[in-house]
Amino acid sequence: MSEKRLPTGIPGLDEVLQGGFIPGRAYLARGGPGTGKTTLGLHFLTAGAANGEKALFITLGEPEAMIRQNAERMGFDLSNVAFLDLSPTPEFFAQVETYDIFSPAEVEREPTTRKIVEQVEKLQPSRVFIDAMTQFRYLAADPFQYRKQVLSFLRFLVERGTTVLFTSEGSAEAPDADLQFLSDGVIDLEYAPEGRILAVTKFRGSDFLSGRHSMRLGERGMEVFPRLVPEVYRREFALEVISSGVPELDELLHGGLERGTITIITGPSGVGKTTLGLQFMKEAAGRGERSVVYTFEEGVETLVGRCEAINIPVHAMMERGTLEVVKVEPLRYTPDEFARLVRREVEEEGSHIVMIDSIAGYRLSLRGEDLVSHLHALCKYLSNMGVTTLLINEVEYITGEFRATEVGISYLADNIIFLRFLEMRGELHKAIGVLKKRLSDFEKTLREFQITRYGVKVGAPLTGLRGILSGTPELIE
Template sequence: MEPQNSDTTDFLSCGVPGLDEVLGGGLTADRLYLVEGEPGTGKTTLALQFLIEGARQGEHVLYITLAETAVELRSVAQSHGWDMAGIQIEEIIPGENALDPDQQYTIFHPAEIEMGTTTQRIVAAIDKSRPRRVVLDSLSELQLLAENPLRYRRQVLALKQYLTSRSCTTVLLDDRTALSTDLQVRSVAHAVITLELADQAYGAERRRIRVVKYRGIAFHGGAHDYKIVRGGLRVYPRLVAASSRVISARRQLSSGMPALDQLIGGGLEEGMSTLISGPSGTGKSSLAAQFVHAASQRGEKSAMFLFEEARNNLLNRCANLGLDLAGAEDSGLLTIQQVDPAELAPGQLTHAVVQAVERGVKILVIDSLNGYLNAMPDERFLATYLHEMLTYLGQRGVVSIIVGVQRGMIGTASSAVDASYIADNIIMLRYFEAEGEVRQAISVFKKRGSAHERTIRRFEVGTGGIKVGPVLRGFHGILTGVPTYDSAEVAQSFSQPAGDIQI
C-alpha cells in the first residue's frame, strides 16, 4: 500500500468554483472529510463535482451510494450537463427481496447482519477499483444500521483507517436524517463543511456554506453564500477587505463639468466613496451617469449595478441627456448589470464587484442603496456588508458612487442608512419651492479627499442635458424646502445663465 500523504500543502481541487479559496487552497490529499447538510442543500451535487474534477485529472474515482440509485445520480449529472463516463458508481442498496417475509432475520438482530454486510461491500468496492477519490453517500444509513453511538463511531474510525491506508481522499455525506443528531464523525473527520438553507419571507432561499473545522489549515471562516445553478455549486467567498490592501497614489477624476468639479473641489479622488443623496426624481442617477460618461470619454472602464431602473430605460434616458452610455458599453468600457434583489445573494453582488475590479474598472456605481438594502437577508448587516465592499474598492483605487433615495420630497428628508458611516463624500440634491415653481439645488455636504465649496447651486436635468448653475444667493432656508429670499438678489441669481450644459 502507498503511504498516507503527510504534506499538508498537497491540495486537491474540489471542482467547485470559489470553494478552494474558502478552504485555503483545497482539500489535503489522503484525508477524510465530512460534508453535512439537510436534504436539498446540494451535497450530492458537490460530491459529483469533486469526483468529476478528479476524473478530469485522470484519477480513479468511486461513488458509493447507500440510498440513491445509479440512475438517479446520472440524472442529476445530466441536469448539469456533466459526463459521468469516468466515474464508477457502486450501489449498496437493499434489493427487492428485503420486502420478502422469508428473508427477514429471526435469530440474529438485523443490525448485526446488515452492518457487517454493508461494510464488507464497501471495502470490496474500494479494493476492486483502487480509487484516489471516494464519496460515501450517506452516513445516515450507516448510523441507522449501527443503532448505537459506540458501534457507529467504531465503524467510522475503522473505515477512516482503512481508507487512509489506501491513499484515498474521501468525502462522507451526512444528510442529518438519522434518528439522533450525532457529532461523532465531526471529531473523526479532518475537515467539516456544512451546507445551510434558509427560507426567506419573499424571494429565493439563501444558501450558505461554512467550514466548521479544518485541521492545520488557515481556512476562510464564517458564512459564504453559494448558489446551485446549471453546472453545479458556485461559492461566493465572503469579502475581507484587509486581505487585499493595495496602496497607490490617488488622483482626481473629473466629472466632465467644470462647474460641478469646482463645487466638489476638483473631482472625485480615486479610492473614495461618494453618496449621491436626494428625493426621488432629483437627478441622482443622471448625475452618477455623468461621471461614468466622463470616464468613458477618458478611455477608462466603469461598471454600473442597477437595482430599480431597467437597463434599456437608463440607456435611453441618458441618450436624451447627451450621455452616450450605449456607445461606452459597446466599446467594452462600460458594463451594466441588472440586479434582481429578490434573487440576489449578498455574496453574489460582492463577487460581481470583485470581478469588475479585476477587469480594471475605475468607477463603480450602485443604483441604488435602497435596492441593495432589499437584497440583504437582514437589514442589520447592510452597513457592515457595504462598508467592507467600499473599503475593498477604496484600497483598489476605485471611485465608488452610491445612489441613495431619501424619504420625503420637500423639507427634512431621512435615509435608511447612516451616510456618515457609509461614504467618504456626500453630494446632496434637493427640491425647493420658489415663486410658484419646484426647483432643484445641489450642494456638497461632506468630502474627505479635498476642500470643496460650501455653496448651494442651481441644478437642472432636462432635454438640454445636466446643468449646474450659479450659487443661489439671496435665499435663506433652502434646506427646509420653503426658503425666504431677497427678491432683488434672487432675480439677479436666476438671470445668470446656467454654468454648464455638459453633453
C-alpha cells in the first residue's frame, strides 16, 4: 500500500480496513448500547498515544473518571490521552431551577463549542474521539443546523490534520443516517444472536473486507476476527505426496496424500478414523513437520491415551512440538474466530497437516449459521497455503448401504477415504478403501484395516468379494 495508514489499535480491524484509517479523515462508529463503541475509541486513542501522537477524548455522556476506571480495568494506558469532559455534572441536577427563557441550543452551544475549540487549539491532537456526536443534535435548533454544525466541526478538526472517530447512538426514534452520509467511513457494531458483529459499510478512498466479521469484547478490549477470504492467501509449496508410513496404505493411495489437498476420512463410529489421520501425522512428525488436531468431541487426555496404546507416540510428539492437540469447547468460538486460530497455527507455527475431528463437531460447536460455507472457506485457505487437511466425517449407520458423507460436503474433498465394518464368515472386520482421488489414480479394491497395539495395519487387497458396499459381502464362487 502506497499511502500511509493509521493503525486503529485493533489488528483485526486494520486487516478489515486494509491497513487502518486514512489520516486526516472522520470516521463514524455506530451501534446500539453496549456494542463496544467506546472501547473501539479507547483502542484508537491509545494506539496513537503509544506512538507518541497526541490523542484527545471528547466525552459528552460518560464522565471522564468513569471512562478512565473502565479503561484501566481493560488494561488501556490512558496516561497520555487528554480528556475534554463535557458530560453534565451532578451540580446540574442539584440546581433546583433550570432555565426556560432561552432554548438549550442557544444557551449551551456557545460554551461547549468554545471549550472544544480551546482544547483542540491548545493540544493540536492528531487523533480525536468524540463520544457521542449525537449529543450535538440537542444543541441545534433544527436538523439543518445540526448537519451544518457537525460538518463544520469535523472540517475544523480535519483541516488541522486530525483523524477523527466519532460515535452515534442511532435508534429508530433518532436515526443517524445524516451522520453516515457526512463521514468518510462507517463501522457498524452489532450484537446479534450468533455473537458480536463488526461490519464496515463505507470507506472513502479505500477497499475493505466486506461482510460481517466476528468481534469479541473481552477483558483486553476489542478483538476482531475478519471473515476468511481464501483467495487472499497463497503460498508456494512443492506438489509432493506425503506418505502414511504404512506401505500397504500408500499402495492403496498410489503414494499417499498430496500437499494442499483436502481429504475426508469417513466411516462409522469406532472404526478408526481419528487413528488413521494421526498415522499421517506420526509419519510427518518423523520428518520434523508439525501437525495440529482440532478435536470437537474427544478430550485431549483420552485422545492421547488412546493413541499411546496403539503405538502412536502423541505425548512425545507434543513435547517436541510436532503435534498440537486443541480441544474446541462447544459454543466458544464463531467460525471467524476459529479460522483465526487455524491461521495462527499455519502462519506462525508452520503446521503442515490440519485435522478437524469432526465435521459434525464443527457444525455443532461453533456459533452461527451457514457453517458449511465457513468450513469450505477454511479448507480452501488451507489448501492455498499448502496444508494437507484431514476432515473426519462420521456416518450414522454402522453398516448398511454405503453413503460417503451426510452433510453434503463431499464436493469439498479432493480425496475421500472410507472405513467400514464388514461381516465375513460370521466375524466383524474393518475395511479401508478410496472413493475419490483428484490428483492421482488409486486402488479400486478394499483392504482389511486393523488397529493393533503396534499401530495401524493394512492388509492385502480383498478380492473375490462382491456386495462390499452393502456391508455384508459374499465371496464370489
